[in-house]
């Protein structure tokens with residue numbers, strides 16, 4: 001038997017976008033589909049992490065976003081009979097208790113070097129909130145509470161995964177144990193470790209937190225929305241041949257990355273496919289067609305799932321029960337190691 005524990009999470013800050021899909025969820029589905037006997041797979045909705053950038057009068061929206069996130073995962077092909085799908089906050093007591101034990105070992109200097117912290121914090125550090133600073137430690141606890149061995153994430157998470165491995169080693173060394181495994185990072189299959197970029201500003205990653213909503217494509221976007229966003233996507237006027245060059249042509253390269261990821265074709269195959277186009281209009285029409293074809297079935301399932309509240313509730317209850325069981329057993333063992 002294979003005793004791998006595959007674990008990952010997504011924030012319920014909005015619908016899954018193409019970056020999430022190609023960077024992570026695609027791989028989640030792949031792992032789901034070829035799960036072997038003995039393996040555990042747990043995919044969480046990181047609703048505690050969603051609070052690190054608090055929004056006032058946001059209660060109803062958060063509630064809705066959490067449910068939508070479950071429906072979106074199901075629509076992308078995660079099967080709750082195979083993989084456990086949970087809300088982080090429903091097993092939050094276990095996660096946050098381990099977070100506390102780890103935070104007592106985590107050096108602040110290390111956290112201070114996290115690029116996501118540097119990106120998200122505002123100028124005045126004295127006004128920044130502890131949760132935003134410390135959340136990579138909670139993320140480590142999220143993985144470690146299930147003794148996660150494999151974590152499928154996008155490339156933007158590599159630094160946080162390093163911290164997780166560091167904290168596992170530090171805990172093991174400090175308490176003279178071999179309890180925690182070292183979690184391996186699994187990068188998005190189709191796109192390798194590449195990031196999907198914002199459509200309007202290719203130097204940034206496509207992100208749910210972006211203000212400019214035409215910079216990202218949601219997996220539930222209609223064909224009209226997809227066409228209009230791709231039409232506006234920032235490109236260049238370098239030439240009427242469309243080739244991959246991340247430094248000189250980041251916008252075009254991003255579109256080629258998207259096509260390559262969705263069609264599971266290499267970049268050179270995609271370059272060959274688009275060599276028939278000599279103007280942006282036909283090139284972008286083609287890119288739109290590929291995206292529309294890939295996302296249509298997801299959007300159709302999404303509409304179906306969001307209308308079936310009872311089914312969604314049953315998925316949530318089932319995920320809660322099975323993840324609670326693992327987290328409870330592991331935390332009992334962890335406390336024993338610590339002497340509590």
Ligand code: ADP
Nearest residue numbers: 011019020023024153154195196205206207208
């Ligand atoms: P976001 O950054 O949009 O809020 P999350 O933090 O919830 O998304 O990330 C969910 C998963 O999607 C993570 O594994 C993350 O690495 C991946 N991911 C997010 N944005 C991108 C992107 N632009 N390209 C590739 N992967 C991404």
Ligand code: NA
Nearest residue numbers: 011156157207
């Ligand atoms: Na993120």
